[in-house]
Amino acid sequence: MSADIVSPTHRSKIMSMIRGKNTQPEMAVRSVCHEMGLRYRLHRKDLIGKPDLVFPKHRLCIFVHGCFWHRHTDCKYAYTPKSRQDFWLPKLAKNVERDKNAQEALKNDGWRVAIIWECQTKNRELLRTEIQKIFKLNI
Template sequence: MDVVDRVTRSRMMSGIKGKHTKPELTVRKFLHAQGYRFRLHRADLPGKPDIVLPRYRTCIFVQGCFWHQHPGCKYAHTPKSNQDFWLPKLAKNVERDQISERKLKEMGWQVVIIWECDTKNREILQARIREALGPSISA
């Protein structure tokens, strides 16, 4: 049983953005400050990566922990209501992510997944990006 009516829930859900989210902007600002230049949401690549660094053949996906079911994350809970809708929807998101990642790797791209919770801590974000792009990132 939902705690709000259908109209309110619909309005709330329609306000959830898919591009230019706060976590994505955090990663973009961080990369730009480090001197990296990138492209956004390239439709010609599988999964339309959020950030593409062509020079490094690297695609970065900034994923919401809930929407993409970050394993072991406190934000990746399973909704208690309307599970007939949510469980297949979230499973399809995860499956689609895996397919996109596999296709990009087959095309020779490196794929980096940055989770929403990673963006809340600068040191974690820096470590995740350094792991992917090398030690050129300063503190």
């Protein structure tokens, strides 16, 4: 196992800057949805998992997941850290389990759930196509 190349204090500062809301991928999804005339609510605390975008009219929740943090299968951004795997592997596995439980609970409450991955937000036209598929729109 290789040692971390930065001090614990610096690593803590780096990690504290990682945001959970209003991330660049989330903002891209919000922008495209707004362009398409889709109106939504953000981070509804009354719904399990606090979905990133909620479309009450469509009974739809969209989660915008970071490929690394939520373990996007076969994605180059979902790499596994080489150091401190005893820390990272359980942490990342808990994220996946929490996601699964939240999605299941929302579906049981009558919501449709969609995931948009960080890597899907890199190309605006592909993102638009993905959102159209989610809503089954021909805009």
